[in-house]
Amino acid sequence: MTNHWIDLKNSDVILAMGANPASNHPISMKWIMRAREKGAKLICVDPRFSQTAAKADLYAPIRSGTDIAFLGGMISYILTNDLYFKEYIVNYTNAAFLVNPDFKGPSDLDGLFSGYDADKRKYDKTTWTFQMDETGVPIKDLSLSNPNCVFQLLKKQYARYTPEKVSGITGTPLDKLLEVYKLYASTGTPDRAGTECYAMGWTQHTVGTQNVRAMSMIQLLLGNVGIAGGGINALRGESNVQGSTDYGILFHILPGYNPTPNASLVDLATYIEKTSPKTNEPKSVNWWAHRGKYITSYLKAIYGEAATKDNDFGYSWMPKIDVGMNASWLMLFDKMFQGQFDGFFAWGQNPACSGANANKTRTALGKLKWLVNVNLFDNETASFWRGPGVNAKDIQTEVFMLPCCSSMEKEGSITNSGRWGQWRYKAIEPLGESRPDAEIINDLFFKVRELYMKEGGAYPDPVVNLSWEYGEKDSSGKIKHLDPHAIAKEINGYYLEDVYDTKVDPPKLIGKKGDLVPSFVFLQMDGTTSSGNWLYCNSYIMKDGKPVNMMARRGKEDPTGLGLFSNWTWSWPVNRRIIYNRASVDPQGQPWDPKRPLMNWNATKLDAKSGKPGVWEGDVVDGGGGPAGTEKGKLPFIMKPDGVASIFGPGLAEGPFPEHYEALECPLETNSMSKQRINPTIKIFNDQADAFYSCDLRFPYVGTTYRVSEHWQTGVMTRHCSWLLEMQPQNFVEMSVELGKELGIANGETVIVSSGRGEVKAVALVSERFKPFKVENTTVHQVGLPWHYGWQFPEDGSGYDSVNLLTPNVGDANTMIPESKAFMVNVRKA
Amino acid sequence: MGVSRRDFIKLSGGTVLVASLGVNLDPAKAYAKDLRIKNAKQTTTVCPYCSVGCGILVHAENGKIINTEGDPDHPINEGALCAKGASVWQLANNETRVKKPMYREPGGTAWKEVEWDWALDRIAKLVKESRDKSFKTVSKHKVKEKLADGTEVEVEKDLVVNRTEGIAHVGSAALDNEECYILQKLIRSWGLVYVEHQARI
Numbered sequence A: 001m002t003n004h005w006i007d008l009k010n011s012d013v014i015l016a017m018g019a020n021p022a023s024n025h026p027i028s029m030k031w032i033m034r035a036r037e038k039g040a041k042l043i044c045v046d047p048r049f050s051q052t053a054a055k056a057d058l059y060a061p062i063r064s065g066t067d068i069a070f071l072g073g074m075i076s077y078i079l080t081n082d083l084y085f086k087e088y089i090v091n092y093t094n095a096a097f098l099v100n101p102d103f104k105g106p107s108d109l110d111g112l113f114s115g116y117d118a119d120k121r122k123y124d125k126t127t128w129t130f131q132m133d134e135t136g137v138p139i140k141d142l143s144l145s146n147p148n149c150v151f152q153l154l155k156k157q158y159a160r161y162t163p164e165k166v167s168g169i170t171g172t173p174l175d176k177l178l179e180v181y182k183l184y185a186s187t188g189t190p191d192r193a194g195t196e197c198y199a200m201g202w203t204q205h206t207v208g209t210q211n212v213r214a215m216s217m218i219q220l221l222l223g224n225v226g227i228a229g230g231g232i233n234a235l236r237g238e239s240n241v242q243g244s245t246d247y248g249i250l251f252h253i254l255p256g257y258n259p260t261p262n263a264s265l266v267d268l269a270t271y272i273e274k275t276s277p278k279t280n281e282p283k284s285v286n287w288w289a290h291r292g293k294y295i296t297s298y299l300k301a302i303y304g305e306a307a308t309k310d311n312d313f314g315y316s317w318m319p320k321i322d323v324g325m326n327a328s329w330l331m332l333f334d335k336m337f338q339g340q341f342d343g344f345f346a347w348g349q350n351p352a353c354s355g356a357n358a359n360k361t362r363t364a365l366g367k368l369k370w371l372v373n374v375n376l377f378d379n380e381t382a383s384f385w386r387g388p389g390v391n392a393k394d395i396q397t398e399v400f401m402l403p404c405c406s407s408m409e410k411e412g413s414i415t416n417s418g419r420w421g422q423w424r425y426k427a428i429e430p431l432g433e434s435r436p437d438a439e440i441i442n443d444l445f446f447k448v449r450e451l452y453m454k455e456g457g458a459y460p461d462p463v464v465n466l467s468w469e470y471g472e473k474d475s476s477g478k479i480k481h482l483d484p485h486a487i488a489k490e491i492n493g494y495y496l497e498d499v500y501d502t503k504v505d506p507p508k509l510i511g512k513k514g515d516l517v518p519s520f521v522f523l524q525m526d527g528t529t530s531s532g533n534w535l536y537c538n539s540y541i542m543k544d545g546k547p548v549n550m551m552a553r554r555g556k557e558d559p560t561g562l563g564l565f566s567n568w569t570w571s572w573p574v575n576r577r578i579i580y581n582r583a584s585v586d587p588q589g590q591p592w593d594p595k596r597p598l599m600n601w602n603a604t605k606l607d608a609k610s611g612k613p614g615v616w617e618g619d620v621v622d623g624g625g626g627p628a629g630t631e632k633g634k635l636p637f638i639m640k641p642d643g644v645a646s647i648f649g650p651g652l653a654e655g656p657f658p659e660h661y662e663a664l665e666c667p668l669e670t671n672s673m674s675k676q677r678i679n680p681t682i683k684i685f686n687d688q689a690d691a692f693y694s695c696d697l698r699f700p701y702v703g704t705t706y707r708v709s710e711h712w713q714t715g716v717m718t719r720h721c722s723w724l725l726e727m728q729p730q731n732f733v734e735m736s737v738e739l740g741k742e743l744g745i746a747n748g749e750t751v752i753v754s755s756g757r758g759e760v761k762a763v764a765l766v767s768e769r770f771k772p773f774k775v776e777n778t779t780v781h782q783v784g785l786p787w788h789y790g791w792q793f794p795e796d797g798s799g800y801d802s803v804n805l806l807t808p809n810v811g812d813a814n815t816m817i818p819e820s821k822a823f824m825v826n827v828r829k830a
Numbered sequence B: 001m002g003v004s005r006r007d008f009i010k011l012s013g014g015t016v017l018v019a020s021l022g023v024n025l026d027p028a029k030a031y032a033k034d035l036r037i038k039n040a041k042q043t044t045t046v047c048p049y050c051s052v053g054c055g056i057l058v059h060a061e062n063g064k065i066i067n068t069e070g071d072p073d074h075p076i077n078e079g080a081l082c083a084k085g086a087s088v089w090q091l092a093n094n095e096t097r098v099k100k101p102m103y104r105e106p107g108g109t110a111w112k113e114v115e116w117d118w119a120l121d122r123i124a125k126l127v128k129e130s131r132d133k134s135f136k137t138v139s140k141h142k143v144k145e146k147l148a149d150g151t152e153v154e155v156e157k158d159l160v161v162n163r164t165e166g167i168a169h170v171g172s173a174a175l176d177n178e179e180c181y182i183l184q185k186l187i188r189s190w191g192l193v194y195v196e197h198q199a200r201i
C-alpha cells in the first residue's frame, strides 16, 4: 500500500476492483464504511456480486481477465473529457516528456509495440526511450501537444478503447461502465481524493503487472498519488507477506529490494556501479543512488567482522544467478518436475495446494530425495506421498515434518499491508515439543556449520563466515536461545566505528561505535555501519542512550485527524505513513487540497539546523529538500531517476503502456482490440503436464478462484480450527441460476469441476451473484471456487481437494505470478 | 454511558477513575471481578491471518491461553475482529497440531515420531551432501570484450556464481520479520538461489 488501512477513511471515492475486502480483509471495511458515512462512494467491479458489492454504492460486473480493457476505457474517458489534473501531471509525471520518434504502439502495429521478436517472445526496447537535451535530461513539451509526447501517445493508444468496444470485451453493461468512469473520474479535481484497492484479483493474470500499472496511470492522471485518501493499495494476503517480501525471500531480491547479484556483477564495485541508477535531472532525489551504502551495510550485517574492505566485504560469498536467469516459483517447480533438486524446504507454506497446477507440483515433490516441511499442522505437502492416487511405496523421498509453534508462543514483529511493523509478544510456551521457527533456523545453522568446520566441503567460506550473534552461548559456542531483539537490532544496524561527517571542518561526530544507527541516511559505504535491511533502519533506535523498539510503541495521538497514528508501532520508511507525500503539495509546497493537508512548506520559518528560511511542516517529508518549484527544490517521486512518476513505463516486458490481451485460456477465438490474442511476452511451458485449452468445447466456462472470510489461503491454519471449518466445511463452485438450469444442476448438488490439468469435487452453489456475460455477441458463463481445501484435512476427505488442481501454470510476463483468476473449466454432475 | 469490556478491565484496576465518572459502577466492577480472565496474564499480539494487522489481546493462565479478543486500543481494528481473528485461540489450543517431529523414510507408508536432534542432524547431513554434490563455482556467459584495436568481440567466459543448484526453498510469509531475515541469511549462505515464497503466487 502506498497509503495504509485507516487512510481509506479520507477518500471520496473508493474503487474495489481486483479485490473483495469485505470477505478477505474484513476489518478494512470499517474504514471504507467510515468514509461512506462522510459521503464517500464505494464502487465495486467484480465478476461476481461479492460481499463488497453488497455494500457498494455502485456495482459493475466484469468478465475475468479483461481489466485492462476496462481501465483503458477509463483512461480514454478521462482524456477525452478533460478530467485529468493538468498541473499535477505536467509537474510530477513524465506526461510531457518527448518519446523517441521511432517508437510505435499498438494502434500502429495491431496490438504490438516496436521491437517485437516473435521467436524469442521478447521485445528489443531500443525505441522505448525519451528524447534527451544536450545535458542528458528528457525534453519536455509542457503544453502536452507535441504528437510524440507521452500524453499524446497515451491518447492515441487508448482512443481505440471506446465504451462500446470495452463493454463488448468485458461484458460490463454500457450504462454501468459509464457510471463507474464518471464517478471515479470525479476525483481528478484537487479537492477530491480517490483510492483503489486491489489484491490477487489483479495480480493472478498473465497481464497482472499491467493491470496494476493501468490503475496507477489513472491515479496519476487524476492526481491521486501521494495524498491522504488516495494511492494505489495492494491488500496483501498474509499477515507478514509485506515483511517477507521486504526481507527478500524471493529469488530476485535481497532484503530492502536490492537486486540479487548476477554473474556479470563480478565484484562489489561493479554491483554498485551497475545497479545504482543515474540521472542528470538536478531536481531528482534519485534515492537508489545510495545503493552502495545499503548493500555494503547489508554485507557487514550478515558476515560481521569477517567482511573487510580487503575481501570486498564478502561479496564473492554471495550466491549469484546467471544473467537473465529466472528462478521464480513456476520455474522452480518445473525444474523440480524435471528432477533438478535433491532437497527442498517447504517452510510455513503448502505448495501442494497453493501453487497453480497442483498435480504438476505434487508429481514434482515425488522426484526429490528429501523434503523438509515446517508447519503447525501436517498438510498436503508433508504428506504428499500418501495423497490421492499415490502409492507410498513408489515414493523414494525422505520426508521430515518439523512442528513450529504459533505466533502467540514466540516474540517478534510482522509488517502489515500498510507497512506498519508491529511487535507481538509471547503469551505461552510452545505447545508440546513444537519450536519457534527461529530456533529451528538456529539449530540448522550450527549443525551445518559444524559439519563444514569438521569435514570441509564445497566452498565452505560463506557457511563458516556467517555472523550469528543473537544471544547467550553455551560451552560449545552455540546460541542457546535466539533473542529476537538482537536480530531486530542487527536488522536496524549499528555504527561499527565512530563515524564522522568529513564535509565540515573540523569533522563532526555523527555516530558513536556500538550505537544503533538512527536512520538509513546515516548508513555508510565504507563498512563503518551495518544494517540487515536498510528499509527498517530506524525501527530500533537509541533514545536517551538506550535502545528503543519503535515497533512496540502504543502512542495513540492523531493530531491531524487524518489517522496517521505516527506514534503507534512503526512504519517503513522512517515511520512515513503515506509514501510519495510530497506529491500532495503544489510546486510551491502548498497542499493541493487545504482541507486534507498532509504537509506544507513554510517558506519563512527558519530551519533549526541550517538557520536558513524554509521548513516542512506536517508528515515526515519524502526525501528532503524544498518543494520542486523552489530553487534547489526536489521532485516528489524520489525512487525514480527522473524524479517524476512514469505514465510511460519502459521497464515492463510487454510495453510501456498496458494493452488488453486475453488470458492464456479464454473463451474467445479473437481479441477484438487487435490481432494479438494473448500477452506476446509470457513464457509458455510445453510439457504435457502444462496443457492449456482455449475455445475448446470440453472446457466451455470461465473459471476463477477466490477466498471466503472464514478461511485463509490453502486452509492449513483455518481448516484445523473447528469454528471456522464448521462455518465453511467444504469446497463449492458458484454458478449462475442460468448455468445451473442449462446443466440441470441444483443448488447443493455435488459436482465435478474439470480443466485441462485436473478435476476437483465441489458442492454446487447456484446463486444470483453470478450472471452470464454478454461478450461480443455470445453468452459467456463464469464460475468461481474458493481455494482453501485439501485432501489431508478434514481427514475424512469431506472438504474435497484443492482447486489449484485446475489452475494453469502460466505466469505474468514480469512477475511470473500464475494466472489463477482466469482459466477454462467444465462442470458436470458427480 | 456505554462501558466497553476494556473499560471494565481498566476500571477494575483504577478506582480513581470511577469516582470521577460520577456514576455507580459497582455492578460493572463486580462483573469485571468475575471475569475468568481476572488472574490471567495479558499480552498483546497481532493477528496471524490477513495483512490488515489487527491487534489482539491474549489472556493466559497456567501456561494456557484462555481467552483472546480484539484489542480496543488498536487504532486499526478498535477491538473488532473478523471470524478468523476471533478464533485465533484455536491455533494454540488445538489437538491436531503436530507436537513432535515426524519422519517418513523412503518408500515408507506411515509417519513415525522422531527426536529433534536426530531429525536436525539428518537434515544437516543431507543439506551438506546435496550442496557439496551440486555446488557450481562458475557458469558460462557470453561477454563483450574490447580488443587492443578497440573493436568489440563476444567471447565465452566462466563467471563466478558460487551457488547450490540441488536444493530449493519456499516460505514464508507466516514468519516474523526477524525469522525471515535470519532464514534468508542462512539459506543464501548455503548458496541457494531457488528461493521463493507466497508473494510470488
Ligand code: SF4
Pocket (backbone or CB within 6 Å): A024, A025, A026, A027, A028, B047, B048, B049, B050, B051, B052, B053, B054, B077, B080, B081, B082, B083, B084, B085, B086
Ligand atoms: S482479524 Fe480478520 S481482518 Fe483482522 S487481521 Fe485478522 S484476518 Fe485480517
